[in-house]
Amino acid sequence: MADFKATYKLKTNPFRLTPATNHDELVWAGFKEVKEKFEKRIERSIRIPNSTLVLNWGEYGSGKTHAARFFNKKDVLRALADKTGKAIPYSTVISLPKGKEPIYSIYISVIDKLNIEELRNTFSDIVGDVNTYIDSIGSNLHIQSVLKAVFNSDIQHLDIKKYLYGNMNATELKSLNAAGILRSLKDDTDYSSILAGLFSCLTYEKQKYSCVILWIDEFEDIAVLNNANIDKTNNFIREILDNVPNNFLLFLNLTQSALISVEDLGQYVYESVKSRIKERISFDLPNPEVFKEYLRELIGLFREGTDDNHYFPFEENVIDKLIQELGNVSLRQFNESLSLLLELSDMDEKCPINTEVFDSYKQEIIWHKD
Amino acid sequence: MREILEYYLNACQQAMIHENELSFEFSDHYLIAFSFDTKVDSDDENFDNEYYSYNTISSLSDVDKLLGQVNQFTSLTIKGYEYLGWREDLTEGKSITNEMYSFVKKVNSFQKGAILNYYTHVNFGDAMCDDAGSYLFHIEIEKHLWWNIEFSRHIVKKNSNTSRVPEFYTIFFRKNQPIKDDKSIPILSTNTKVRRLGYFKILSLFLDENKQIPANSINKRFETFSAKYKGLLKENEFNKGLISETKNGISAKPYIEAATDIELLNKINNIFYVGKSFKVYQSLKHEYSNSSNIFELTTFDKIYFLERILKNDYFYFSNLLELFFVEEKIAYSEIVSLFQNKLIKCLGIYKKQNQYALEGYKSPDYHTDRKVLNNIDTILNRIKKWEKADVYLEHLIMPRLNWMLDFGIITYDSFNNEYSITEVGLKLFKHFCIWDDINTEKIISSNMFLKRFMVHLFDDCYDNENIANSDDIKLILEKAYKYIEDSFKLFETLAPNRVTASQAANYTKYKLYFDDHIKVGYDFILNKLSEKEQDKFIFKYQEQYQDGYIQIKK
Numbered sequence: 065m066a067d068f069k070a071t072y073k074l075k076t077n078p079f080r081l082t083p084a085t086n087h088d089e090l091v092w093a094g095f096k097e098v099k100e101k102f103e104k105r106i107e108r109s110i111r112i113p114n115s116t117l118v119l120n121w122g123e124y125g126s127g128k129t130h131a132a133r134f135f136n137k138k139d140v141l142r143a144l145a146d147k148t149g150k151a152i153p154y155s156t157v158i159s160l161p162k163g164k165e166p167i168y169s170i171y172i173s174v175i176d177k178l179n180i181e182e183l184r185n186t187f188s189d190i191v192g193d194v195n196t197y198i199d200s201i202g203s204n205l206h207i208q209s210v211l212k213a214v215f216n217s218d219i220q221h222l223d224i225k226k227y228l229y230g231n232m233n234a235t236e237l238k239s240l241n242a243a244g245i246l247r248s249l250k251d252d253t254d255y256s257s258i259l260a261g262l263f264s265c266l267t268y269e270k271q272k273y274s275c276v277i278l279w280i281d282e283f284e285d286i287a288v289l290n291n292a293n294i295d296k297t298n299n300f301i302r303e304i305l306d307n308v309p310n311n312f313l314l315f316l317n318l319t320q321s322a323l324i325s326v327e328d329l330g331q332y333v334y335e336s337v338k339s340r341i342k343e344r345i346s347f348d349l350p351n352p353e354v355f356k357e358y359l360r361e362l363i364g365l366f367r368e369g370t371d372d373n374h375y376f377p378f379e380e381n382v383i384d385k386l387i388q389e390l391g392n393v394s395l396r397q398f399n400e401s402l403s404l405l406l407e408l409s410d411m412d413e414k415c416p417i418n419t420e421v422f423d424s425y426k427q428e429i430i431w432h433k434d
Numbered sequence: 435m436r437e438i439l440e441y442y443l444n445a446c447q448q449a450m451i452h453e454n455e456l457s458f459e460f461s462d463h464y465l466i467a468f469s470f471d472t473k474v475d476s477d478d479e480n481f482d483n484e485y486y487s488y489n490t491i492s493s494l495s496d497v498d499k500l501l502g503q504v505n506q507f508t509s510l511t512i513k514g515y516e517y518l519g520w521r522e523d524l525t526e527g528k529s530i531t532n533e534m535y536s537f538v539k540k541v542n543s544f545q546k547g548a549i550l551n552y553y554t555h556v557n558f559g560d561a562m563c564d565d566a567g568s569y570l571f572h573i574e575i576e577k578h579l580w581w582n583i584e585f586s587r588h589i590v591k592k593n594s595n596t597s598r599v600p601e602f603y604t605i606f607f608r609k610n611q612p613i614k615d616d617k618s619i620p621i622l623s624t625n626t627k628v629r630r631l632g633y634f635k636i637l638s639l640f641l642d643e644n645k646q647i648p649a650n651s652i653n654k655r656f657e658t659f660s661a662k663y664k665g666l667l668k669e670n671e672f673n674k675g676l677i678s679e680t681k682n683g684i685s686a687k688p689y690i691e692a693a694t695d696i697e698l699l700n701k702i703n704n705i706f707y708v709g710k711s712f713k714v715y716q717s718l719k720h721e722y723s724n725s726s727n728i729f730e731l732t733t734f735d736k737i738y739f740l741e742r743i744l745k746n747d748y749f750y751f752s753n754l755l756e757l758f759f760v761e762e763k764i765a766y767s768e769i770v771s772l773f774q775n776k777l778i779k780c781l782g783i784y785k786k787q788n789q790y791a792l793e794g795y796k797s798p799d800y801h802t803d804r805k806v807l808n809n810i811d812t813i814l815n816r817i818k819k820w821e822k823a824d825v826y827l828e829h830l831i832m833p834r835l836n837w838m839l840d841f842g843i844i845t846y847d848s849f850n851n852e853y854s855i856t857e858v859g860l861k862l863f864k865h866f867c868i869w870d871d872i873n874t875e876k877i878i879s880s881n882m883f884l885k886r887f888m889v890h891l892f893d894d895c896y897d898n899e900n901i902a903n904s905d906d907i908k909l910i911l912e913k914a915y916k917y918i919e920d921s922f923k924l925f926e927t928l929a930p931n932r933v934t935a936s937q938a939a940n941y942t943k944y945k946l947y948f949d950d951h952i953k954v955g956y957d958f959i960l961n962k963l964s965e966k967e968q969d970k971f972i973f974k975y976q977e978q979y980q981d982g983y984i985q986i987k988k
Contacts, residue, residue: 121929123974291703320929323979327710327937330928331702335646344930348988349972392972 069368071415072377072406078366079403081396083130090134091365094350094358095127101345102135103144106313110150110274115305115312117340121320122347125396128317131347132157132279145274153313154266155277160285166293167300170280171255175228178262180214180221186272191215197268201261202307207254209244211261219243228258256300260307267311275311283316286332287323298334305340349394352387358395359383359402377406377415382422389430404429435507438581439497442466445590449491451500456491457513460590464514464533468580471505510580512537512573512589518556518610518874519566527599527607530554531867534571536597537589538760541573544588550574553783556874566610569874597864602890602953603872612873614882617788617806619813622695622747625688626829629675629836630667631739632729633689634698636660638716641708649704653683653690660686663728670729672839692833696742710981711742714940717924722948731840734948737892740841741884747834748880752866753780754834758844758855759863765852766835770827774820780876781814787875806878842896861895886955889947903952910952914959915970917942918984935960935973935982 069075084090092099105118122128134140136155145152156177161169187194198211210227213219219240226232227240230249237248249255263276286297305314318329330338350358360374375383386401405417405425414421439456443449446458446466454476457467474481491497514533531554541548551574558567579585599607606613640659647655660677667673677685690706693699698712708716715723715738722734731739743751753776757769788806820826835853838844843859846852855863869883870876877883904910921938922931939959946952963973963984975982 119928121932294703318929320932320974320983321976321979323981326700326702326707327713327925327934328927328929328932328983331700331707333928338928341928344928346930348931348985351987391966392974 068410071413072410073368073371074363074366074377075368076366077403077406078362079399079406081400081403083127083133085133087137090130090137091362092134093362093365094354094360096357098127098131098345098347101343102131105343105345106135106141106144106153106277107148109277109311109313110145110148110153110270113270113310115308115310115314116342117301117305117314117316117337118343118345119341120315120317120345120347122317123320123349123394125394126320126347126349127395128319128347129281132281132315132317135277136279141277148274150270150274151272153275153277154273155279157279157281159281160283160297162285162288164293165252166289166297167252167255170300171259172229174259174262174278175225178225178228180225183266184215184217184221187215188217190268190271191217194265194268198261198265201264202257204257205244206247207257207261210249210258211265213240213243213245214262215265216243252296252300256303257307260304263304263308263312264310270311273311275313276308277313277315279315279317281317282319284319284321284329287329294332298332298337302334302336302340305337349392350398352384355387355395355398356383373416377409377417378402379416379418382417382419385419385422386430389426401429435581436497436501438583438586439501440494441583441586442590443491443494443497451486451489451491454486456500462514462533463516464512464537466589467511467513468507469509469511470507472503473505474503507580510575510577512541512575513570515568515570517566517568521566521607521610524607525604526601527603527868527871529597529599529864529868529871530569530571531870532597532599532864534573535759535863535867537571537573539762540589541575542760544585545579548576548579548585550576554870554874554876555787569871599868600890600894602887603868606872606886612875613869613886615873615877615879616881617809617878619784619809619878620746620748620880621750621813622692622743624692624829624833626832627675627685627688628692628833630670630672630729631731631735631837631840632663632667632670632727633660633675633677634693634739635719635723635728635731635735636663637689637693637698638712638719638723641712641716645707647706649701649706651683652706653687655683656690657683657686666727667729670727672729672836674836675833696746698742710934710936711940713925714937714944717941718944718948722944729840733896734944736841736896737888737944737947739837740892741888743837744880744888745884749780749878750777750830751834752863752880753777754831754838755843755855755859755863755866758838758853758859763847763850763852763854765850766831769831769835769853770824773827773831774817774823777817778814781810781817783876784878785810785814858895862891865891865894882957885957889943889953889955893947893953903954910946910954911962913946913950913952914942914954914962917945918959918963918971919986920945922986931985931988933984935963935975935984938984939963 080089105116109116120128120131136157138152141152141155156174158170158173160166161173163169184191194215195212198208202208213224213227223232223236223239226236227245228249232240232248237245249258266273267275286294289297301314305312321329323329326332363375373380386398386405390397390401405422408425408428409415409417409421442458446460449456449458454472455467455469457465459465472481472486476486491500514530514537516528516530534552534554538549538552552572554569554571556567556569558565636659637656640656643659644655657677657679661679664676664678667676677689679685690699694701694706697709698715699706700709701707718734723732725732725735754769754773757764757772757776761768785807788810835844838859839846841858842856843862844853844855847854865887869880869887918933918938921941922933924941925933925937927934936956939956942959943954943956946954960973960975960982962968963971964975970987972985972987973982974984
């Protein structure tokens with residue numbers, strides 16, 4: 065691979081089979097419409113107070129997870145916030161938990177990502193206002209005390225984290241008694257109340273964070289949960305939307321799939337949740353023009369040096385041929401084929417990749433299901 | 435004995451001896467065959483191998499020569515055959531199974547109980563030869579009729595009703611490849627109360643008003659809802675199966691259970707919703723399901739519910755229909771006495787043909803595995819062990835008899851207390867036979883056949899107009915695509931720009947049939963959607979769900 069960069073004029077192989085986790089590699093190419101939809105949605109939540117539920121639909125490998133990770137990037141969110149002159153959103157991506165206690169798992173995923181030290185620093189100048197605000201939300205004194213303790217620098221940040229995880233024993237808990245915390249957190253109501261309160265505090269007056277964005281990926285797995293957990297998950301979503309009336313944006317990623325006895329996943333989502341859906345964003349399978357635009361931009365982002373051919377090292381007719389051969393497939397399948405084609409060409413030192421090269425690898429890079 | 439053989443010899447086209455069998459061949463490829471033991475054992479060096487391996491019998495003296503060497507006759511079988519190597523070139527399908535049944539009826543009309551056994555099978559002849567094989571039927575006759583001259587005359591008499599195989603099957607015969615049979619036995623368990631299909635029509639009205647119904651209250655609520663139709667049931671030609679009002683909904687319960695089993699209802703998390711397929715019925719019932727009495731089925735009701743039942747209950751339903759086909763007229767008590775054995779026999783055939791497949795007896799296309807056999811065994815053992823079979827059989831037979839009455843497949847003569855099969859029933863059974871013949875074995879699951887032939891079959895059974903489809907495939911597709919587009923509005927789901935493939939295709943299938951008199955199969959529509967030239971829609975099929983979804987290309 066020593067001269068990969070020089071030969072192919074690419075920093076690295078741009079075709080990923082799974083979404084990147086490394087922030088620098090998380091780039092957005094093409095698919096302007098979808099991107100704009102997300103930007104608008106997030107901008108709106110940055111600007112206006114109302115809480116919103118958005119469903120994202122798409123085939124396996126159509127880019128839903130990628131979108132979640134991309135729009136979870138600080139610099140992307142910062143740019144959107146700057147446009148409006150407001151604070152940056154607080155954003156988190158989690159997968160729908162499949163275990164026995166889905167609400168506890170969601171709660172833990174959020175707490176895992178919560179940096180209390182940093183939070184206290186950020187909020188140090190308005191902690192008094194936040195405390196007053198906490199007194200105004202709900203009537204549950206216990207939850208109020210816990211929320212205050214999160215922002216209270218007098219309490220060790222590791223102690224409160226330990227408490228939030230539910231790892232404090234009775235003796236340790238005594239140290240928090242003075243803060244009004246007299247019992248442990250124990251059921252789903254506690255967990256969702258803490259999350260709701262926390263989200264409300266984070267976005268207090270849109271001062272430090274303009275909104276909270278929560279992405280629940282793989283939401284289609286709700287179909288494999290048992291009845292009780294389908295219930296719990298639906299109730300959680302309803303409660304959190306009810307209890308965080310402002311500055312909350314919830315994205316649910318769903319795979320476009322057929323199911324045995326129902327038309328689609330809609331039947332697993334209760335009316336109470338459905339009625340709160342504000343928008344449905346669809347990740348359609350790319351048509352040839354959309355795909356080629358994506359490809360030009362993607363290669364551009366990875367380009368080392370310059371080339372007149374925007375598709376280099378591929379010849380354009382190779383791309384056309386590939387699109388024709390693959391038919392209606394997801395972006396992931398396109399990426400998969402191009403990635404293989406590039407790797408194989410590199411191994412055999414073939415460049416540029418013309419139709420002759422393509423034909424010689426065709427069998428290996430294109431496989432049809434069924 | 436000699437007289438009988440002489441009679442056959444004079445009546446037949448040719449007679450021969452082949453491997454301990456004396457057979458007389460008649461026109462239309464059927465044979466009357468006697469097997470026999472010779473006085474000289476075949477291992478004996480005096481055994482005339484050449485004589486027995488193949489020899490024509492052309493005169494009475496040949497018969498006498500044979501009789502001199504025969505120790506005893508061991509069986510009499512009526513056989514018919516089709517050489518599978520000819521299938522590729524045929525212009526019309528040949529239905530061995532239908533021919534078998536017409537002989538079975540013929541024998542029965544001479545004397546009931548004269549048949550020991552009947553079945554079809556494939557014979558590949560010598561394993562060393564690359565032979566396409568022959569597909570045969572066998573009817574084994576009781577010994578006491580072997581030498582009865584009246585019987586001989588009766589069975590040799592020319593068959594008048596050789597049934598024609600409808601043209602739409604021809605291509606499948608020509609392919610000479612089985613249609614995929616997933617070999618899971620479709621069985622509905624029913625309660626004797628579920629007798630009126632009209633209650634499913636009422637259920638659809640009930641679901642118009644109630645989109646989601648908690649499991650613990652659906653029975654009671656459906657009972658209350660159905661109360662107003664009590665008078666109409668009384669007035670209807672068939673009036674059994676009343677849902678009466680009870681404290682706890684016990685009267686509606688069997689109907690709700692049956693509706694769930696035939697996928698009209700779907701239960702998620704203890705809430706009932708309209709089933710995937712029933713939504714299509716819901717969307718079309720205003721156009722096609724109006725009858726003066728709700729318990730009377732319209733043509734649309736019939737095609738819809740018949741498909742649901744054949745899909746989910748082919749095993750019981752087809753076996754019951756076979757009884758009617760063979761007996762023509764039969765009393766309830768007689769059905770009860772015959773049915774258990776009928777089912778056991780059928781499962782025996784399933785088992786046998788799949789054991790062969792497992793031993794590589796058939797071509798590799800006949801995929802099978804242990805699981806299929808185990809499943810057959812489980813059901814076989816269960817049925818063999820039925821205690822108080824007559825009580826159990828009431829729950830099984832009564833609903834199906836009544837459904838058949840609703841469908842017009844049978845009629846009931848209350849004076850003689852007898853059920854008789856109608857023209858519709860006769861035709862329907864013939865289609866089942868043809869399905870077996872396409873696969874050259876008794877089919878177990880009807881699913882893939884219904885997906886291809888349901889509309890054609892229905893049109894043939896119920897509507898004798900026999901409308902021929904236009905040759906203009908473009909026109910058919912244009913209409914089909916229009917209906918698929920319409921289905922996006924009718925079956926909207928939570929996901930944007932998406933419709934479930936089975937709903938769109940079934941809707942299209944019904945619309946084409948009822949509005950445009952075009953007969954297409956469900957599979958035809960999906961196949962057309964899959965073609966590369968098709969550029970209106972994106973169609974994704976997911977094998978594991980036996981369904982898929984369609985999106986409009988933007």
